[in-house]
Amino acid sequence: MDAAGWIFRDTDIYFNEKHEMDTWLFGDPMIDTFCQLCQKYEQRKGSSEEENPYRDKMEGCIRENFRFSSYNYGYDWRQSLSKRGRKCVVLFTDCEFYSHDELPKALLDIRSLFLTLNQRMEAELAEETRIIPLSTVTAAQRKEAA
DSSP states (O other): OOHTTTTEEEEEEEEEEETEEEEEEEEOHEEEEEEEHHHHHHHHHHHOOOGGGHHHHHHHHHHHTOOOOOOSSEEEESSSSOOOOOOOOEEEEEETOOOOOGHHHHHHHHHHHHHHHHHHHHHHHHHHHOOOOOOOOOHHHHHHOO
């Protein structure tokens, strides 16, 4: 359990006594960066959150890595402007959850993809903002051609 808390910078665990359930909030500045880059990408492309391939890939990664052998858990992610609150990955574990040993690898894979997708989006957005200079034609050259 301790190892899982060290992977993302802002990890919090809350215990709900009434439901006997832990709520894990995995937050990190790189998740905030991912959300900001997604917003810029969507604005530039004129697309919605559902059409963003980077969001889709990240959501697929979270689904894939949160397939534990234990069945006493649930998960969610908050990476959308429409969802209020802190941008994070959320895991809910029941008191009978026995897959704690699988959690660190899953979180490392998710973290790795966040870093990779951030780099790809930054590169793609930087290419689109690059200004290509037009050929420098002087007024004298234009007159001769006319």
